[in-house]
Amino acid sequence: MNQIAVSSDKISSVVKYTQDAINVISKISKDSNLAVLNSLLKPTREITVQVPVRLDNGDYHSFKGFRVQHNDARGPFKGGLRFHPSVTIDEARILAHLMSLKTSVANIPYGGAKGGIACNPKELSLRELESLTRNFTTAIADNIGPLKDIPAPDVNTNAQIMAWIVDEYSKGRSKQYGVVTGKPIELGGSLGRDEATGRGVMYVVRELSKDKGLKLTDAKVVFQGFGNLAYAGAKLIEKELGSCIVGVSSSAGAVYNKKGLNLDKAHDYYLKHNSLKGLPDCEFMTNEELLLSDCDILIPSALENAINKNNAKKIKAKVLVEGANDCTTFEADNILNDQGVLVVPDILANAGGVIVSYFEWVQNLNNYYWSLSKVRSELDNSMVNAYDEVANTAKHHGLTMRMAAYVVAIQKIAKAITLRGV
Ligand code: GLU
Numbered sequence: 001m002n003q004i005a006v007s008s009d010k011i012s013s014v015v016k017y018t019q020d021a022i023n024v025i026s027k028i029s030k031d032s033n034l035a036v037l038n039s040l041l042k043p044t045r046e047i048t049v050q051v052p053v054r055l056d057n058g059d060y061h062s063f064k065g066f067r068v069q070h071n072d073a074r075g076p077f078k079g080g081l082r083f084h085p086s087v088t089i090d091e092a093r094i095l096a097h098l099m100s101l102k103t104s105v106a107n108i109p110y111g112g113a114k115g116g117i118a119c120n121p122k123e124l125s126l127r128e129l130e131s132l133t134r135n136f137t138t139a140i141a142d143n144i145g146p147l148k149d150i151p152a153p154d155v156n157t158n159a160q161i162m163a164w165i166v167d168e169y170s171k172g173r174s175k176q177y178g179v180v181t182g183k184p185i186e187l188g189g190s191l192g193r194d195e196a197t198g199r200g201v202m203y204v205v206r207e208l209s210k211d212k213g214l215k216l217t218d219a220k221v222v223f224q225g226f227g228n229l230a231y232a233g234a235k236l237i238e239k240e241l242g243s244c245i246v247g248v249s250s251s252a253g254a255v256y257n258k259k260g261l262n263l264d265k266a267h268d269y270y271l272k273h274n275s276l277k278g279l280p281d282c283e284f285m286t287n288e289e290l291l292l293s294d295c296d297i298l299i300p301s302a303l304e305n306a307i308n309k310n311n312a313k314k315i316k317a318k319v320l321v322e323g324a325n326d327c328t329t330f331e332a333d334n335i336l337n338d339q340g341v342l343v344v345p346d347i348l349a350n351a352g353g354v355i356v357s358y359f360e361w362v363q364n365l366n367n368y369y370w371s372l373s374k375v376r377s378e379l380d381n382s383m384v385n386a387y388d389e390v391a392n393t394a395k396h397h398g399l400t401m402r403m404a405a406y407v408v409a410i411q412k413i414a415k416a417i418t419l420r421g422v
Contacts, residue, residue, distance in 0.1 A: 080154025082116035146178030198232025200352015
């Protein structure tokens with residue numbers, strides 16, 4: 001089993017960034033309360049459940065499921081569910097913490113949570129997957145709800161899984177579409193949710209180029225990944241910003257062409273072969289080689305810790321945009337900063353997904369559904385506002401974009417905690 005999570009006795013990069021940001025806030029803001037700030041280093045609630053499933057061969061198997069609720073001072077807990085062999089309580093804790101910061105940077109009225117099931121969904125039949133999802137929903141039902149904690153898709157979970165959760169959660173209750181986001185359109189989903197994270201990444205790259213005077217036409221862009229985020233983001237960056245996508249990857253390896261890839265052909269090939277190996281007119285390489293390839297903008301959009309102390313020094317890109325959560329380790333971040341690489345942190349760069357989740361929830365609560373153009377223009381506004389707030393804080397206090405994003409996020413949560421009183 002591929003264990004990538006940080007073990008509980010090791011301090012995660014996210015906690016280290018938070019500690020640094022708390023130190024910055026203590027210096028720049030006289031009325032900050034250290035105890036309130038430090039309360040964000042630990043989650044509010046951690047839930048571990050056993051999820052029994054009757055397998056197709058008649059055997060009974062119990063899977064481990066988790067939900068970590070980090071903070072809800074600004075609104076209900078919010079964050080995805082991940083079905084992957086590497087899911088652990090430690091991983092969920094880190095990702096829940098990031099969600100509290102992300103919803104705060106994005107200015108949407110939520111806290112942060114994350115969860116999932118340690119399983120390999122590729123080894124389960126559709127019936128087994130449905131049963132696993134329904135039994136997990138029952139196990140955590142008392143702790144989730146439209147005004148309590150709202151799960152969403154994450155790694156290996158999708159609109160179908162969200163539909164099963166809505167159905168199971170609604171048993172014995174009234175229909176509650178707002179209990180999860182990322183649902184199918186026919187069951188209260190929002191137009192534009194599928195492309196939202198990729199579209200948000202494109203808006204961030206556009207704002208960054210205006211702010212820093214970067215030339216995007218013909219700039220070489222590499223995405224590590226070729227899932228929902230990377231495919232939508234790559235297509236939009238090519239179409240709307242005129243950049244050239246030179247590399248993409250899947251877990252089995254990467255493809256690179258310095259003159260640019262044909263994204264539609266690459267995607268069709270990937271869907272047909274479940275791999276990019278053998279795609280014509282490009283070089284096939286490992287995922288690690290792709291990260292070090294010649295490009296201007298690198299967008300890691302796969303799993304955690306992709307950029308670490310072993311590869312950070314060799315990265316050629318001058319701009320790193322974090323499509324995936326927690327994809328740069330603390331050590332690597334310091335190396336990149338020393339090398340003058342501009343890093344746009346995950347909690348800003350990939351906030352488009354949870355922002356459109358918020359729009360979906362607003363539509364569910366109002367029973368009034370928006371047009372695609374309204375979703376896109378509202379997302380554009382939200383991303384521009386979040387970018388400006390982080391960039392202005394960075395300039396004003398001489399901080400990196402990551403530290404500025406953490407400072408902005410933590411200050412808002414601390415203010416909400418203080419206003420509520422203890
Ligand atoms: N899983 C996504 C994230 O990490 C979306 C979460 C959500 O929409 O609640 O941001």
